[in-house]
Amino acid sequence: MSVTTKPIWASLILAATLAACSQPTETGPAGADAVSGTATSESAPEAGRFTILVGGTEIGALEILPSEDGYAVEYEYRNNGRGPTITESIALDEAGLPVDWTISGASTFGNPIDESYAYVDSEARWQDATGSDQALPEGDAFYVPQDASPYWLAIAARALMARDDMTIPALPGGELRLAEIDQLTVSNGETSRNVTTYALSGTSENPTYFLMDDRAFFGLITPGFAILEAGYEGEDERLRALAAGYGASRFSEIQARVAHDYDGPVRIRNVRVFDPQTLSLGEPVSVVVEGEHITAIDTLDVATQAGETEIDGAGGSLIPGLFEMHAHMGETSAFLNIAAGVTSVRDMGNNNAVLDELIGRIEAGEVAGPRVHRSGFIEGRSPFSSNNGILVASEEEAVAAVETYAASGDFIQVKVYNSMNPDWVPAVIEAAHANGLRVAGHVPAFTNANSMIAAGYDEMTHINQIMLGWVLEEGEDTRSLLRLTALRRLPALDLNSEAVQATIAAMAANGTAVDPTYAIHEALLLSRNGEVSPGVVDYIDNMPVDTQRGARSAWADIATPEDDANYRGAFDQITETLRMMREAGIFIVPGTDLGGSFAYHRELELYQNIGMTPAEIIAWGGHGMAEYLGVDDELGTIAPGMLADFFLVPGDPTVDFRELKTIALVSANGVFYYPTEIYPEFGIQPFTDLPAISQPR
Numbered sequence: 001m002s003v004t005t006k007p008i009w010a011s012l013i014l015a016a017t018l019a020a021c022s023q024p025t026e027t028g029p030a031g032a033d034a035v036s037g038t039a040t041s042e043s044a045p046e047a048g049r050f051t052i053l054v055g056g057t058e059i060g061a062l063e064i065l066p067s068e069d070g071y072a073v074e075y076e077y078r079n080n081g082r083g084p085t086i087t088e089s090i091a092l093d094e095a096g097l098p099v100d101w102t103i104s105g106a107s108t109f110g111n112p113i114d115e116s117y118a119y120v121d122s123e124a125r126w127q128d129a130t131g132s133d134q135a136l137p138e139g140d141a142f143y144v145p146q147d148a149s150p151y152w153l154a155i156a157a158r159a160l161m162a163r164d165d166m167t168i169p170a171l172p173g174g175e176l177r178l179a180e181i182d183q184l185t186v187s188n189g190e191t192s193r194n195v196t197t198y199a200l201s202g203t204s205e206n207p208t209y210f211l212m213d214d215r216a217f218f219g220l221i222t223p224g225f226a227i228l229e230a231g232y233e234g235e236d237e238r239l240r241a242l243a244a245g246y247g248a249s250r251f252s253e254i255q256a257r258v259a260h261d262y263d264g265p266v267r268i269r270n271v272r273v274f275d276p277q278t279l280s281l282g283e284p285v286s287v288v289v290e291g292e293h294i295t296a297i298d299t300l301d302v303a304t305q306a307g308e309t310e311i312d313g314a315g316g317s318l319i320p321g322l323f324e325m326h327a328h329m330g331e332t333s334a335f336l337n338i339a340a341g342v343t344s345v346r347d348m349g350n351n352n353a354v355l356d357e358l359i360g361r362i363e364a365g366e367v368a369g370p371r372v373h374r375s376g377f378i379e380g381r382s383p384f385s386s387n388n389g390i391l392v393a394s395e396e397e398a399v400a401a402v403e404t405y406a407a408s409g410d411f412i413q414v415k416v417y418n419s420m421n422p423d424w425v426p427a428v429i430e431a432a433h434a435n436g437l438r439v440a441g442h443v444p445a446f447t448n449a450n451s452m453i454a455a456g457y458d459e460m461t462h463i464n465q466i467m468l469g470w471v472l473e474e475g476e477d478t479r480s481l482l483r484l485t486a487l488r489r490l491p492a493l494d495l496n497s498e499a500v501q502a503t504i505a506a507m508a509a510n511g512t513a514v515d516p517t518y519a520i521h522e523a524l525l526l527s528r529n530g531e532v533s534p535g536v537v538d539y540i541d542n543m544p545v546d547t548q549r550g551a552r553s554a555w556a557d558i559a560t561p562e563d564d565a566n567y568r569g570a571f572d573q574i575t576e577t578l579r580m581m582r583e584a585g586i587f588i589v590p591g592t593d594l595g596g597s598f599a600y601h602r603e604l605e606l607y608q609n610i611g612m613t614p615a616e617i618i619a620w621g622g623h624g625m626a627e628y629l630g631v632d633d634e635l636g637t638i639a640p641g642m643l644a645d646f647f648l649v650p651g652d653p654t655v656d657f658r659e660l661k662t663i664a665l666v667s668a669n670g671v672f673y674y675p676t677e678i679y680p681e682f683g684i685q686p687f688t689d690l691p692a693i694s695q696p697r
Contacts, residue, residue, distance in 0.1 A: 073151050075088070081481065084107055088149060099118065110557040111554045144545070157178060157215075205682040208220070209221050266290075275637075281317055297640060320646050327345035328347060335682070370668065371645075395424040412629065414439055416440075457512055459515055470497075491569030514586055527556075648664045
């Protein structure tokens with residue numbers, strides 16, 4: 001995780017950094033505004049400070065200060081050398097509902113935050129990163145800002161608790177829904193308190209789980225990330241486990257609705273099978289699946305047999321399952337990758353215990369998810385550490401981490417990260433190779449790609465990690481946002497220079513592959529406030545409101561026309577570097593670091609920029625990665641005896657790659673899924689109709 005961090009908790013914490021408020025109503029929630037001193041006798045005292053933790057490590061704080069008519073809020077954390085800094089001023093009416101809200105600061109990747117909301121004379125007005133707008137709500141409605149601290153949960157909860165159905169329309173769209181999930185007792189070691197777990201949903205892909213003590217905010221919980229009232233940090237591990245359990249129950253219920261494990265053989269009739277060897281679609285056939293395997297490919301004159309379920313492929317294209325090679329797998333991305341035809345992933349670093357649990361549930365059929373090939377994440381301890389995998393403070397600990405991963409038998413490689421001491425890397429590589437593990441990684445701070453290639457890296461992770469070595473000054477620290485913002489220097493770089501050509505030649509000579517994460521660089525360098533990011537134009541209108549707004553926001557701080565030109569030029573330089581690497585014979589590995597799914601379709605699509613055809617890309621993203629991982633004897637090809645991992649596309653993606661993005665059916669290990677059934681579970685509008693299905697008589 002270098003260009004962005006996408007651990008299991010990412011989707012929930014993105015939801016939890018939104019904000020919500022409402023215009024005044026005649027009646028407000030009982031006990032509202034506990035912080036500002038107007039609470040009823042039923043309200044518990046509300047704390048002023050909350051600790052932010054990742055995997056048990058403190059990374060920041062949320063501070064709530066009562067003001068005369070509301071709250072002042074400060075929210076900041078740093079994980080992996082970056083994080084948001086947010087200041088809020090919230091004014092409330094006598095019912096405890098916001099009438100004025102200003103939010104300032106910077107987002108995780110530096111995009112300035114200058115957001116405001118006001119409700120005056122029955123009109124709601126707001127300004128965010130996408131622009132400004134207004135509305136005349138017919139009755140109550142919550143405005144959901146783009147960027148705010150998670151304290152909005154307390155404000156929203158108090159308002160929703162006062163409504164019989166705990167539901168309210170949202171601005172600019174959707175609705176907020178509150179549901180009580182659980183009753184808990186928490187302790188700080190001296191006193192115990194009763195708290196309630198709630199789920200808030202309606203404008204994003206997933207609910208957000210948080211805790212209230214009556215009307216007082218107590219905390220936010222996810223499997224890897226938590227915000228807890230100061231003094232209760234000892235409850236972190238238990239509460240995060242409970243959050244994982246809440247999510248597990250939800251996803252198990254979704255799985256029960258959308259997974260089709262048919263009793264008996266399944267015949268997908270009238271499909272054209274993609275052959276990765278010839279890069280072409282065959283004549284229409286029927287493909288038969290029984291259990292986990294493909295058992296036959298028949299001509300269309302072969303009748304459907306007794307006991308078979310028949311699915312009408314309607315002449316569409318049947319494509320081998322794809323491999324997302326830079327994942328940080330969580331339950332949401334597991335489900336959405338399946339819906340996108342991504343039936344295998346390579347996880348590039350995670351909370352090991354949380355991922356263990358998820359893989360077990362996928363393999364048990366409790367939740368949908370791809371096959372997971374795991375990387376053992378090793379990071380050096382520093383103030384900039386990414387709090388994942390195994391953190392080490394010496395060469396001996398680094399080698400021991402390799403041995404731990406090797407002994408488990410669950411990992412195919414280790415991944416070296418930013419804060420690793422470069423002097424320890426040769427010993428890590430030696431231990432990994434001795435144990436049959438590959439080595440991939442970032443370029444640790446204060447060294448360069450050439451040194452890591454010479455040390456024996458099998459794969460370089462992220463194209464920026466390589467290219468920074470050509471533009472950084474000695475001593476510049478890439479453990480910070482500099483590893484992203486320094487890309488502005490790339491347009492001035494001569495790609496034919498000796499330094500650039502020497503690195504490319506060294507990679508080719510040593511057989512060092514590259515995992516460029518092309519799509520995330522597009523998002524970083526080409527997203528602009530108020531414009532739809534180019535990578536999402538084909539699907540963004542079908543996504544939840546929060547996702548749509550995020551797609552119209554910049555990631556970086558692009559303050560001047562010069563910044564704009566330099567970031568755009570940097571993406572062009574990345575594209576040309578990838579073209580040169582491909583021409584030099586360097587093996588390229590496609591992965592997103594964006595969760596896969598729709599983003600993986602875009603990752604693949606972008607490689608047309610460097611001269612690859614749609615058919616080449618489809619073969620490479622499936623069979624090519626199966627070969628790279630050594631599993632091509634059972635995956636990557638649709639043929640009798642192979643595992644039944646494939647997906648059905650109504651059109652012909654070998655002619656127009658965009659056809660790959662519209663999927664009607666997915667088989668993952670012989671279990672059938674229809675994206676049209678999956679997407680509404682995540683607030684996404686479906687893209688296709690269900691295929692015609694005939695059950696056996």
